[in-house]
Amino acid sequence: MFSFAAPLALFGLISLPMIYWLLRVTPPRPREIVFPPTKILRELKPDEETPAKTPWWLMALRLALAAALIFAMAGPVWAPSGVVASSAPTLVILDDGWTAAPTWERRAAGAASIIEAVARAGGPVAVALASETAAPVPGDGPRAMEKLRSARPKPFLPDRKMIGEQAAAFAHAHRAARIVWISDGVAQGDAAGFVRALKESGAAGVEVYVEDHAPRALAAPTNDAAALSVDVLRIGDDASAVVDALDAKGRTVGRATVDFGGAPRVRAKIELPVELRNDVSHLRIEGENSAGAVALLDARSKVKRVALIGGAADEAQPLLSPLYYLEKALAPFAQIRTARPGVVDPVQALLAEQPNIMGLADVGLAPGETFEALSRFVEEGGTLVRFAGPRLANADDGLLPVRLRRNGRVLGGAMSWEEPKALAEFDATSPFFGLPASKDVTVQRQVLAEPDPGLADKTWARLSDGTPLVTAERRGKGLIVLFHVNADANWSNLPISGLFVEMLKRISAMAGESAPSSSERSGTVADPSAFAPMRLLDGFGALGAPGLFAQSIPPGFDGPASAEHPPGLYGSGEAFVAVQTLRPTDEISAFDFAGAGLSASMLRAGGQLDLRGPLLVFALAAFIADALIALALAGKLRLRPLGAATAALCGLLCLTAMTSETRAESAPKSAATQRDKDAALTARLAYVISGDAHVDEISRLGLEALTQALNMRTSFSPGDPVGVDPAKDELAFYPLLYWPIVASAPQPPAKTVAKVTAYMKQGGTIIFDTRDALSQHVGGAPTPEAQWLRDLTKGLDIPPLEVTPRDHVITKTFYLLDGFVGRYANGETWVEALPPEPKDQAARPVRATDSVSAIVITSNDLASAWAHDKRGQPLFPLTPGGARQREFALRGGINLVMYTLTGNYKSDQVHVRDLLERLGQ
DSSP: OOOSHHHHHHHHHHHHHHHHHHHTSOOOOOOOOOOOOHHHHHHOOOSOOOOSSOOHHHHHHHHHHHHHHHHHHHOOEEOTTOOOOOOSOEEEEEOOSGGGGGGHHHHHHHHHHHHHHHHHTTOOEEEEETTOOSOOOOBOHHHHHHHHHHOOOOSSOOOTHHHHHHHHHHHHHSTTOEEEEEEOOBSTTTHHHHHHHHHHTTOSEEEEEEOSOOOEEEEEEEEOSSOEEEEEEESSOOOEEEEEEEETTSOEEEEEEEEOTTOSEEEEEEOOOHHHHTTEEEEEETTOOSGGGEEEOOGGGSOEEEEEEEOGGGGSSGGGSHHHHHHHHHTTTEEEEEOOTTOSOHHHHHHTTOOSEEEEESOOOOSSHHHHHHHHHHHTTOEEEEEOOHHHHTOOOSSSSSOBOSSOEETTSTTOOSSOEEBOOOOTTSTTTTSOOOTTOEESEEOOBOOOTTHHHHEEEEBTTSOEEEEEEEETTEEEEEESSOSSTTTBSGGGSHHHHHHHHHHHHHTTSOOOOHHHHOSBTTBTTOBOEEEEEOTTSOEEOOOSSOOOBOTTOOOOOOSSSOSEEEEETTEEEEEOSSOTTOOOOBOOTTTTTOOEEEOOOOOOEEOHHHHHHHHHHHHHHHHHHHHHHTTOOOHHHHHHHHHHHHHHHHHHHHHHHHHHHHSOSOOOOHHHHHHHHSOEEEEEOOSOHHHHHHHHHHHHHHHHHHHHHSSOOOEEEEEEOTTTSOOTTOSEEEEEOOTTSOOOOHHHHHHHHHHHHTTOEEEEEOOOGGGOOTTSOOOHHHHHHHHHHTTSOOOOEEEOOTTBGGGSSSSOOSOOOSSBSSOOOEEEOOOOOOTTSOOOSOBOOSSOOSEEEEOSOHHHHHOBOTTSOBSSOOBSOOHHHHHHHHHHHHHHHHHHHHTTTTGGGGGHHHHHHHHHO
């Protein structure tokens, strides 16, 4: 909005010297009136003369002055977006899938231009996102802009069916409604159905705007024995693309450049040593910031080293031996190791090569060093896969998941069936769940398992009559798997089927990783086999903490990615699985707007320029120029007084500027806001706004739940928690700040860091929560959140830290606790290191310092464990889980608040006896 104060003040300063100068002109002396003859009167010339005509350039200047004033009063605005202002009810629809992420800022700026144009015309406007299901509500411009600013692209492609119905309802409810669609140009997400809904809605006008960026994506990443490969998709005219392979630290391990050659989909291969390929955590298209341009790799994507051992008789006919079938099945995705001929103990020789999987094809194990070595291999995390056969049928060793019957089951034998048996469908709890149980696979002979208790829980695959075909058991950190048939085609045709390859691939993916318990993997009690969300992708392709609405995935989940199951990593520890943004068979294609009967225009994002200010400044300058020109034409313009007036004006302006600057320096920097006044009168908890809407919502809900617990369980009654921005808000009113770390957030400037340091030195306490307990590795590289916190603390003046001792006063301020858990329980909590206790001092039950620790660092995601909905139901699953963990997380939060408010008063209780004795004396 243009201010009239400055031009008017400038006009007054310039006009006053002129008026003063005009008044100083000496008036003519009065003369005696004489009445001369008439002839003399005719010859007298008047003092004022009127020119015959005004110069054309002066007339043009005055016309321009008048035109500038007229246009300025009309309030003209230049809108670079090309959107025509309309007072009709307008619905602005934005595609907010990952395809819109690379140009999101320009899309949001274009939408803002449209909203401002409608608001300037006085019409109601509403903003709707393609992923929304709620009906859009029209309102004023500021309300629509607030919603637009909070919008972020989603890491999936939303279905436009629901928003199409909402747009049609909007058009029916508002007469002469106008719909503006800022499209991503992608046909996926039912764009055709959405256009039909817009046409049938009866809207007065439908406008479509698109960006000039064509999205690219990655699909079907595989890491096999040959190379690391991934499909690269495009819908534009890009000739090539660069795919980077990055490790967990974000360092580029490998790179591949692909040439599309006119094809919409090409395969990129990154050839690296197996050890380097196993370190790759994700693939990314260079220069494409979207979730679709990222492909994640999990434990299943690592190439495993498999050692195979068969019987001595197998060497006579190698092409018919079980090892030959196993090598052919495992070769596409694993490195095969076999013992050299003539080795006395092949098991010991292959164990020295540190395999992930040890495969034994009909090999019996006798007690001894070999048996002990294999036992240690399994206990330390190895996977042992055994196949039945004549030798194993009568074996009895401890490295089997179940007890075996002495006599096997043979077609036509004493314990036989009349016809070969087919496979039954895989159970939902089986690692093979989701694989097709082919009816062409039949079994003629098998080794039977004793019907001991728990056999059903150990069965991964069974025949149509219910007898186990594959059994498994956890042993220490490792796994023992037994196929109850041989590895060749003598007992069954399973080894020559494609299902056999897929089964071994599933087992290979599980090898070398510590499997989580059912409670660790469970998102809910009802589904103990589900994998809880661990780290998820946002729309821009950055990994972060799970959002509010992410849910656990069942075993074998293959997509598609959605709001309930966003792409990312699910599970815990090292046993996690990846959900990709695109499924292997997904495609992306451009939508044909012309074929659908719509005309798409390019979106030219840009801010609006109010032209009233420049026009008024021009009118003022033209007015001053006109006055000077008139004086010059009349011969009354004197340069010396004009120069003096100009110098006086410049001096006055400089003096005014200096006075304003002095007043600004002497004035207080900021006045106390109403929120600061409320915070000063009512103590309340606060969280630092991270910039991530989901993380901030978790912090708010978590602190609200903690505030309710404090009101119910303690005498402290804090007010509602608030979010603060350290760069803008005053922190001194809040005794405790909860700061969730977001790795993608920018580092605060040095001025803000100094402000945070002053807050900590003046008695404030900050809880830094990296929320990365599951992704931390002992002795490994720091996580992105931990590295972000390290970079921040470089500018903070913090004392030495230590892991919270069990006898620290913080563990006893209200509840007696052994540690501080949150959504996770394996992270550590760090506080200010305490000075060492004097050796001659008696042992004290509570350690404390005279002041409260200004910093507390944890990685257990405290706010997610505290947060619950309006009905009091928890919002997030815990790892390992249970109501007890949630209760202890809440108790830990109460202890932290009490510690911040009361300090070390609990430690003083050890002196009560001495004080009472002294008082008694």
